[in-house]
Amino acid sequence: MGLNDILHIARSGMSVSQTAIRTTGNNISNASTPGYSRQRVNIKAMGSSGSGPGLGAAVADIHRVHDSFLERQSNMHRGSEQFLAGQNFVAIQLETVFNELEDSGINSSMNDFFNSFKDLSLNAASMADRQMVVYKAEQMANRINTAYTNLEQMQSDLNSEVEAQIDNVNALLNELGNLNQQIAGYNDPSGGNETSTMLDRRDAVVRELHEMLDVTSFTDDNGSINIMLANNTLVEGVNAGSLKASPGTLYGVELTSVAGRTIDITSNMQSEEGRGYLSGIINERDVVIEEYKADLDQLAFTMAEQVNLIHSGSFALDGTTGRNFFDEILVVEGAAKALTVNSEIVDNAGLIAAAEDATALSGDNRSAMAIAALADDKSIMTNGSFSDFFTTLVGDVSTHVNHVQSEMDYQSSVVAQSDAYKNSISGVSIDEEMVNLIQYQRSFEAAAKMIQTVDELLSAALSLKS
Amino acid sequence: MRVTDKSLFLNMQTQINASRKRLQQASIAVSTGKKVTALGDDPITLQAQLKNEKLESELEQSEAALNKQRDKYNVYETTINQTYQVMVDLQETMVQLSNPHLAEDVKATLTSQLDQIEEHLMALANTKHDEQYIFAGANSDVAAYDENGVYQGDSLELEVEILPGMTIKSNVTGESIFGGTGSTNGVDVFNMINQMQTMLAAGVDPKEVVTDHLNDVDQIIEQTINEQTKVGIRLSSIEVATSTLDGLQLNLAERRQNIESVDYVTAITEYQEQEYALEAAMQANSNLIKPTLLNYLS
Numbered sequence: 001m002g003l004n005d006i007l008h009i010a011r012s013g014m015s016v017s018q019t020a021i022r023t024t025g026n027n028i029s030n031a032s033t034p035g036y037s038r039q040r041v042n043i044k045a046m047g048s049s050g051s052g053p054g055l056g057a058a059v060a061d062i063h064r065v066h067d068s069f070l071e072r073q074s075n076m077h078r079g080s081e082q083f084l085a086g087q088n089f090v091a092i093q094l095e096t097v098f099n100e101l102e103d104s105g106i107n108s109s110m111n112d113f114f115n116s117f118k119d120l121s122l123n124a125a126s127m128a129d130r131q132m133v134v135y136k137a138e139q140m141a142n143r144i145n146t147a148y149t150n151l152e153q154m155q156s157d158l159n160s161e162v163e164a165q166i167d168n169v170n171a172l173l174n175e176l177g178n179l180n181q182q183i184a185g186y187n188d189p190s191g192g193n194e195t196s197t198m199l200d201r202r203d204a205v206v207r208e209l210h211e212m213l214d215v216t217s218f219t220d221d222n223g224s225i226n227i228m229l230a231n232n233t234l235v236e237g238v239n240a241g242s243l244k245a246s247p248g249t250l251y252g253v254e255l256t257s258v259a260g261r262t263i264d265i266t267s268n269m270q271s272e273e274g275r276g277y278l279s280g281i282i283n284e285r286d287v288v289i290e291e292y293k294a295d296l297d298q299l300a301f302t303m304a305e306q307v308n309l310i311h312s313g314s315f316a317l318d319g320t321t322g323r324n325f326f327d328e329i330l331v332v333e334g335a336a337k338a339l340t341v342n343s344e345i346v347d348n349a350g351l352i353a354a355a356e357d358a359t360a361l362s363g364d365n366r367s368a369m370a371i372a373a374l375a376d377d378k379s380i381m382t383n384g385s386f387s388d389f390f391t392t393l394v395g396d397v398s399t400h401v402n403h404v405q406s407e408m409d410y411q412s413s414v415v416a417q418s419d420a421y422k423n424s425i426s427g428v429s430i431d432e433e434m435v436n437l438i439q440y441q442r443s444f445e446a447a448a449k450m451i452q453t454v455d456e457l458l459s460a461a462l463s464l465k466s
Numbered sequence: 467m468r469v470t471d472k473s474l475f476l477n478m479q480t481q482i483n484a485s486r487k488r489l490q491q492a493s494i495a496v497s498t499g500k501k502v503t504a505l506g507d508d509p510i511t512l513q514a515q516l517k518n519e520k521l522e523s524e525l526e527q528s529e530a531a532l533n534k535q536r537d538k539y540n541v542y543e544t545t546i547n548q549t550y551q552v553m554v555d556l557q558e559t560m561v562q563l564s565n566p567h568l569a570e571d572v573k574a575t576l577t578s579q580l581d582q583i584e585e586h587l588m589a590l591a592n593t594k595h596d597e598q599y600i601f602a603g604a605n606s607d608v609a610a611y612d613e614n615g616v617y618q619g620d621s622l623e624l625e626v627e628i629l630p631g632m633t634i635k636s637n638v639t640g641e642s643i644f645g646g647t648g649s650t651n652g653v654d655v656f657n658m659i660n661q662m663q664t665m666l667a668a669g670v671d672p673k674e675v676v677t678d679h680l681n682d683v684d685q686i687i688e689q690t691i692n693e694q695t696k697v698g699i700r701l702s703s704i705e706v707a708t709s710t711l712d713g714l715q716l717n718l719a720e721r722r723q724n725i726e727s728v729d730y731v732t733a734i735t736e737y738q739e740q741e742y743a744l745e746a747a748m749q750a751n752s753n754l755i756k757p758t759l760l761n762y763l764s
Contacts, residue, residue, distance in 0.1 A: 031471050095505040100516060107516050111523035118527050122534045122626050122636070123596055125607055355604070357622075363598060363606035363637070365624055372627070387520050394505070395513040401506030416480050420473050427470030434759040 003461070005055075006454050012056030013447030016043050019059050020440040027428045028437075035204040037066045037426040039196055064196040067425045068219070071203060074418040075210035075217070079275030081415045082211040084408040086280020090154065090288070091401040097150045098292075098397045106147060107390055109140040114375035120354055121365035121372060125317065130349035134341060137325070141339045148296050148336035151289050158285040159251040165278045166243045166253065169212050173227070176205045177240035180224040184237075214268070214275040230268040232257040250286055253278075288400060293336070295393045301335035302381060304328070306374055314353035314367035321358065323351060325371075478751040485744040492737040495728045502726065514725050518718060524630045525715050531628050532711060534596075535636065536704050541595045542638055542697045549590050549643060550690045553655075556583050557683050560662075564676040577666055584659045588615065591644045601640030610640040615656025617646025628707045629714075634700055643693045645686070652689055653682045 020041045030036040040063045046055040100107050116136040120129040179202040186195045206217050206225055216228045220237070227235040234241045236258045246252040252266035268274075269282040304326035311325040324342050329335045345351045355364035374380060381389035494503055502511050559579050562572075591601050591611045598606040602619030610619045619640050626636040640646060645654035658679055665675045 032475075091506065098505060100512070101502065101505065108519055108523065111520050115523055115527040118627055119530065122531055123598065125598055126596070357604070359605075359620070361605070361607070363602070363604035363624060364622065365626065365636075369625065369627065376630075387516075391513050391516045394516060395509050398505050398507075398509035398512045401504075402509055405506055413480075416476065419476065421467075423470050423473040423476070424468040427468070427472040429468060429470045431759040432468075434763060438763070 003454050003458055007451060009054075009056035010447045010450035010454060012046065012058060013450065014444055016041075016057045016059055017440045017444035017447060019062075021437065021444070023062060024433050024437050024440065028430065028433050031428040031430055031433075035200050035207075036428070037064045037196070037200055037203075038428045039063065040065055062196070064199055065426050066199070066203075067422070070418065070422045070425060071207075072217075074415070074422050075207055076275070077411065077415045077418050078207060079210045079214060081408065081411040082277040083214075083275050083280040083283075084404055084411055086277040086282075087284050087288075087404045088280075088408050089277075090158065090281055090284035091404045093154055094289075094292075094397055095401055097147055097154070098394050100394050104143075106140070106143045107387065107394070109136070109143045110375075110386055110390065112136045113140040114372050117368045117372035120352070121368040124354040124365040124368055125362035127349060130352050130354075133352055134346055134349050137341045138346065141326070141341055144296060144300050144336050144339050148293060148300075151293050151296075152337075155250060155285050155289055158281050159245075161281055162251050162253070162278065162285075163245045165212060165281075166245050169209065169278070170242045172205050172209050172212070173235055173240040173242060176202065176209070176225065176227065176235050177238050179205060180235070181238040184222055184224060210276065212276045212278050214271075214279050229255060230263075230265045232261065232263065232265075233259065253282070292393065292397065294333075295389075295396075296336035297332050297334065298381070299336065299386065299389055299393075300339040301329055301332045303386060304335065304339055306377075306380060307371055310367055310370050310374075311353050314370075315355040315358045315361060315364075316353045317350040317355075317361060319358055319361060320351070321353065323353060325352070474755060478755065481747045481751065482744070485740070485747045489737070489740040489744050492733065492740045495733045496730070496737050499728055499730070499733075500726055501728050511725055515722075518722055518725065521630075521718055522722075525711060525718065528627070528629050528707075528711055529715075531626060532704055532708050535626065535628055535634065536701070536708075538595055538600065538636070539697055539701045539704060541593065541600060543694075543701060545590055545593045545600070546638075546643065546690060546694045546697055549587065550687070550694060552583055552586050552590065553683070553687045553690050556580075556587075556655075556659075557687065559583065560676045560680065560683060563672040564680075566673055568672060573672060576672075577663070580659060580663060580666075584615070584656065584663075587644065587655060587659075591640050600637065601643070603637065603639045603641075606637075611644065611646070611656060615654075615660060617641050617644070617654075619646075628704065629711060632707065634703055634707075638693055638697060643690055645689070653685045655686050658682050658686070 020043070023039050023041045027038050030038075042060040042063055043057050044060040046058050048055050099105055113133075113136045116129070116133040120126070120133050123129055179198055183195060183198050183202065202225060206227070209215050209227060210217070213229055215234065217225055218228075219225050222237065224237045225235070226233065226237070232241070232255055234243075234255070234257065239258045241255065241257045244254045244256065246254045246264065246266075252264055253269055254262055255265045256262045266282070266286075269279050270286045271279065272283055272287065274280065274283060304324075308324040308326055308328065312322050315321045316323065323344065325345060327338070327340045327342055329338050342351075352368075354366075354368035355361050356366035356370075357364055375387065376385055378384050378388070380386060383389055383392055495501065502508050502515065505512065559576055562568075563576050568576075588611060592609045593600050599608065599610050599619070600606070602608060602610040604622040604624055605619045608618050610617065612618055617640060621639050621641060622637075623635045623639065624637055625633040627633050642652065644656065645652045662675050662679055665678075666672060
């Protein structure tokens with residue numbers, strides 16, 4: 001072995017240190033890049049063919065430090081968290097629809113409505129009290145109408161949101177297909193900076209898909225990540241299927257699988273136990289809001305039916321009878337939107353039928369009393385009085401909002417926890433990198449010293465001649 | 467577990483955020499004085515609050531109803547008291563008329579007094595309150611008695627609610643005091659006076675006329691006293707209801723306070739605790755991120 005060989009060994013040391021320093025630099029630069037997994041240089045010793053010392057060092061590979069188990073766990077938790085986030089997005093708007101904490105809510109307007117009939121019963125002939133009944137009835141009807149149309153508006157806004165999110169999902173599906181292709185193009189899936197970046201990006205895409213939908217992801221034999229949704233393959237290797245919003249009052253979701261099969265997966269997305277943001281908002285839109293709408297409908301329908309029942313059998317100041325107080329509502333569905341005070345009565349409050357007996361008109365307050373008494377009729381709705389029913393409805397909304405928010409807080413902490421685990425494996429520690437930097441710097445310096453020493457040795461050898 | 471810079475910062479963010487959120491909630495409680503400020507805060511309290519709201523509005527309505535009924539019955543009381551006085555005058559006039567040695571001019575005066583009494587009674591029977599004839603039963607937009615003293619009202623005694631679930635009769639019918647065509651028992655005062663006037667005009671001996679009707683006038687006075695007592699009883703139930711209402715309102719206010727309002731001592735203590743917690747989190751975290759190897763490398 002000659003001195004030149006030692007020079008080569010020293011050179012390999014310098015080159016390895018250089019690569020290591022470059023990797024350290026890359027780690028430091030990306031210390032706060034989202035989704036970045038730190039890289040580590042694996043250095044191997046180059047052995048000699050014979051006995052003797054080795055031939056220096058070489059970079060075995062640049063390794064992406066990553067735990068796919070933790071990644072999958074984190075994705076699952078994120079899916080649950082985002083489902084709740086989707087629900088919460090809707091729930092906070094529900095809070096404003098059922099604004100019962102102020103005196104401007106439906107509950108207080110119902111109280112006012114029935115009390116106005118009690119006031120009227122004190123002086124059944126009073127036009128002022130009659131006007132007040134009309135005013136309070138219109139106010140109550142308006143508030144119920146408004147709450148209902150607000151819910152409908154929310155649903156149609158959510159339709160646009162669903163459409164936007166589906167576009168987003170489709171872009172991600174295509175990107176995942178492309179990334180699978182590019183990554184497969186590299187022979188060594190764990191080597192080199194380029195693949196590492198692509199792998200990180202692919203993990204990010206898969207994460208986003210989990211955050212959006214209740215998907216399952218797995219890595220196939222070729223190293224591609226495949227995506228399944230509702231038992232259909234959405235991404236397989238380089239091929240990607242797609243989602244489509246199907247039009248309607250409530251936009252549905254259609255899935256076109258890799259195999260080209262198109263199925264409606266709306267009902268899968270409505271589940272209360274779903275994962276992903278899109279499932280969260282679809283569940284709220286199709287299940288939760290629908291339920292509240294149905295409750296409001298039931299309230300409005302029974303209100304109109306019961307008040308009309310008494311009113312149409314009673315007598316107005318002018319002795320006429322058979323008039324509905326609220327415009328007649330024939331079907332429960334949409335009743336909350338249809339609740340309006342009979343326009344004849346709005347125009348002439350004298351037509352309010354407060355009298356039970358046609359011969360005793362002006363002072364007869366018995367029908368007004370009977371209508372006012374509906375307020376406390378405990379058998380009128382499935383679970384008690386109108387007020388009981390509505391209080392339960394608001395209680396349901398409140399419980400729902402409360403549940404979503406506290407569950408989301410919990411899931412966020414679970415996600416934070418799993419992120420912390422993932423970070424402890426893949427994250428960059430500046431201190432650690434500094435130590436590595438010093439270590440590699442020293443190695444580099446030592447290798448340089450080697451070269452200097454060999455140089456001196458060579459000079460010494462050459463000086464022997466002169 | 468490896469501690470990385472990112473997890474350090476993420477932790478810091480999460481902790482400070484959570485701490486800030488709690489501080490904000492505590493500060494909302496202190497500044498609004500309410501336990502529930504958003505719909506999702508506390509479903510149980512919210513429902514209790516809505517139930518209270520209903521009760522509160524009912525009690526408010528009751529207050530108005532009681533005031534109106536009290537006004538109305540005060541009018542009844544005054545009117546019936548006056549009626550009683552006039553009835554007593556009528557009785558006196560009749561007693562004077564029955565004097566066998568009655569001078570012609572005195573007889574004429576007494577006869578004209580009968581006219582005045584009739585007019586007076588008519589005015590009282592047609593008393594209006596709140597634009598309504600109070601003695602006309604449910605038929606309250608027409609005068610209770612027409613110019614011939616014929617009852618135009620009906621015999622309905624209507625009810626109104628003065629406390630949630632508690633009703634009282636809201637009127638006294640004219641026929642129960644003054645009598646009328648519809649009244650089955652009792653004497654019609656206008657009919658009686660008219661009869662006497664006709665008989666006197668026909669020259670029948672006043673003593674005879676009066677004797678025929680003295681029992682009737684006793685009966686009429688008794689009718690009036692009966693109704694006076696009835697009104698007195700109703701007025702006193704209005705007073706009882708008023709004090710019950712005061713009690714209910716007080717109870718409700720207290721319950722409201724318990725359900726809705728924060729206890730300031732607890733709320734402020736909580737606020738300060740959260741303030742310290744946030745400061746501590748900031749202090750601890752800033753200490754945690756300060757030391758780095760970079761400080762020692764030159």
